[in-house]
Amino acid sequence: MNKNLQSLCFVAVLAVSIGILSPSMAKKSTKKLDGNQLFQQNCAGCHAAGENKVDPNHPVAGSKELATLASFKTYLSAPPGHMPYYEHIVNDDSTLKALYNYCKQLKKLPFKQASLPLKQASL
Numbered sequence: 231m232n233k234n235l236q237s238l239c240f241v242a243v244l245a246v247s248i249g250i251l252s253p254s255m256a257k258k259s260t261k262k263l264d265g266n267q268l269f270q271q272n273c274a275g276c277h278a279a280g281e282n283k284v285d286p287n288h289p290v291a292g293s294k295e296l297a298t299l300a301s302f303k304t305y306l307s308a309p310p311g312h313m314p315y316y317e318h319i320v321n322d323d324s325t326l327k328a329l330y331n332y333c334k335q336l337k338k339l340p341f342k343q344a345s346l347p348l349k350q351a352s353l
């Protein structure tokens with residue numbers, strides 16, 4: 231009986247320590263945002279649904295700057311005009327790649343549809 235109680239205690243301690251450790255592990259895995267989230271947080275303010283609200287002649291969708299990951303990186307490293315500089319994206323390859331893949335699949339839409347959020351537009 232005593233032995234059983236001892237092993238029960240051990241299991242309890244183990245469970246608690248796993249419970250303490252797991253939130254920090256969970257944080258690590260959720261820290262990386264996917265391309266959609268990155269775009270919504272950093273770019274959608276000016277480039278909602280891939281268009282360009284500041285300068286309509288320079289939409290992201292279909293941009294030649296998206297030809298390769300390297301050209302995309304070069305563009306974001308030295309953005310012209312009113313494009314902000316995104317150091318945390320440019321310097322993190324996996325973040326940059328996720329955002330690049332998202333931007334690549336943005337399609338040029340007719341003007342009215344383009345102002346809708348992407349999810350609604352595809353419904």
Ligand code: HEC
Nearest residue numbers: 272273276284285288289290293294295310311312313316
């Ligand atoms: C403050 C508004 C603003 C934000 C935020 C912004 N951009 Fe831009 N973006 C612009 C403007 C303005 C241009 C046109 C720059 C120019 O050529 O003068 C542009 C141009 C671009 C182009 C080139 C389009 C072309 O072919 O000429 C790409 C690609 C681009 N942005 C991607 C992004 C990405 C990716 C993000 C998010 C990480 C982002 N932008 C965030 C304003 C913004």
